[in-house]
Amino acid sequence: MSIYILTPELFIKQKAQQLAYVVNQLMERAIPFSEVHIIVWDILEEWNRLDKDDTDTLSDFERVFWHLFYTIQFESEGDLANNKHLRLSISKCCQYLKQPELSPPQGCVGVRP
Numbered sequence: 421m422s423i424y425i426l427t428p429e430l431f432i433k434q435k436a437q438q439l440a441y442v443v444n445q446l447m448e449r450a451i452p453f454s455e456v457h458i459i460v461w462d463i464l465e466e467w468n469r470l471d472k473d474d475t476d477t478l479s480d481f482e483r484v485f486w487h488l489f490y491t492i493q494f495e496s497e498g499d500l501a502n503n504k505h506l507r508l509s510i511s512k513c514c515q516y517l518k519q520p521e522l523s524p525p526q527g528c529v530g531v532r533p
Contacts, residue, residue, distance in 0.1 A: 428472045428532075432482045435463050439485065440514040443492055446500065447507060447514075453497040460493050464533060474532060481520050486530025488513040 442459050445451045478486070491510060492500065499506055512525035 426470060428470055429479070429482070431467065431470055432485050435466075436481070436485050438515040439463065440517040443488060443514050446492065447510060449501070455502070456492055459466060460489065463489065466533065467505070471531075478530070478532065480524040480528075481517070482532075483530045484513050484516050484524050484528045486532060487528035488517065489532070490530060511527060 438459070442451070442456060446453065446456050488510065491506075491513070495503075495506060500510070509525065509527070513528065516522050516524055
């Protein structure tokens with residue numbers, strides 16, 4: 421019998437695709453703003469169940485993930501819809517999470533919760 425242990429790195433890789441998809445749907449106004457908060461809380465709840473060492477250094481990928489996570493959680497619906505600079509930043513984060521072989525976007529300062 422093998423035991424599957426979900427590491428923080430695997431968790432982030434799995435959730436990054438989901439987060440990028442949901443955020444893109446939000447930016448296209450295909451889902452309501454309220455849906456994002458449900459997904460954010462689900463990710464946070466699952467994250468809290470992981471056995472992790474919070475002293476680990478974050479990879480660029482994880483840093484971008486948490487940056488996007490916090491951005492969509494704390495920005496207003498109006499800013500997410502209308503702030504061109506913010507929308508471009510979010511788009512770059514989503515693109516990187518979908519294609520991590522790209523260079524990480526500048527200015528992403530995400531940290532683990």
